[in-house]
Amino acid sequence: MKKKILITGSNGLLGQKLVDLLLPNSNVELIATSRGENKLAALFPELNFVSLDVTNPAEVERVIAVYQPSHIIHTAAMTNVDECEINREACWKLNVDAVANLVKAATENKAHFIHLSTDFIFDGQSGPYDEEAAPNPISYYGESKLAAEELVKQSTEPWAIVRTVLVYGIVHDYGRSNIVLWVKNNLENQKPIKVVDDQFRSPTLAEDLAVGCWLIAEQDAEGIFNISSKEILTPYAMALQVADYFKLNTFYITRADAASFSQTAKRPARTGFIITKAEEQLNFRPRTFSEGIAVVANQL
Template identity: 60%
Template structure:
């Protein structure tokens, strides 16, 4: 049976990886949606694109009615943690009101909704965590994402929630940096960098997160799934691995703790996920961080080559 999968936030990092992965699946028809114009038009000209602002209920209902998807993967969100702390109304609109709109639309048309959530719904007092760990967010971003999960679970549509951690990757016309790129470029420029060594995460390659979302859709798997890597690492340990891979000067990486940095939003100290459920029920197999660095290095090389040709 053909799955018609509507992706929100298709211009974002995860959205782009999902389009790249799903357009290769014979049994899938994609409807890519995002605010503004389609960044993927040149890369995937055959993929259908519809402009959609998920904070607009009327637009959500119109698009779902017109496109009739069987599944909806909701990746669009306000994810800059400090920005969320400083602009709480905008954060709530994009992370909670938008989800209310989608839940209502999906319930009406019996669409399976997959909602992407985060480790930041947890306090960070203990980790790695299983799917049934008790949430207790320490910042507004985490509060908004927890509220969104509650909206999804209370709705009458069939639902799945994929929680993830510290997603990194590279994408087409994607303005944000990632830890691999930041460390590599800083060290190449001979810059000293301070990197925290008292926060623990299981970093997630964007391709792995896309794969996890696809496996949930493929199996119509209900409930909550942790999708990340298996390795519990600090950003400092990640930075050392990046330096090692590119053969750069590790002495420029200065070990720091969280109190060194003044940020509007508090960060949970120790999260990370236990991914046994996704592995056993979905066959999910993530890359190691080392493999992720290698993949990114090749992608960045290819991207550079394309830019030089243009």
């Protein structure tokens, strides 16, 4: 049966990858939404785009009622961890209040709600984590994302929570960087970089995350799913892999401790995910970080 999928945050990294994946799919009718104008208009002139501010309850109610999606994939969020710590009101509005608006509209219109969450709901004391692990956020961003999860779980219609880690990829028409581009650009310009070697993450290719979201929608899967890569690497180890792939000089990379950076928000030391559930139930098969670097290099 054809799925009618509405995406929030279609201008963002994951939103763009979902459009790229789902627009050519004949089993999907796609409605892309984002605040402001459509950044993908030149790439995909055939894309059905609607401007939507998810923090506006009336607007959310109206758009969902008009389009009647069978599935909503909610990717829009405030994800800058330090910005969330400083500007708490804006963070709560976008990460929690918006979810309340969408869950209400999804419930009223009997849509399957798929919500994007994060490894930052954990304190990083005992990673990698499975779906049953007890959350304990140590930043305001983490608190906001955990509060959103609790709202999703209260829905009387089908729901799924997608938890992910350190998403990277190439985004169209944006100044946004990622670990691969950041390392590559600095080393090419012979600029020294300090890279953390005492934090552990599962770097997730944006394309793989999009596939994970689609597998959930396609199979009408419910519950919590960890969607990330299987590897657990430090940013320093990632930087070395990037340098190796592009044949760049590692002389400019300095290993550093997280404590040597002055960051407003606390970061969990060791997260990373166990993805057995997604592998077994969804047949999710993520790429390794080295394969992900090749994907990014190809898009450059």
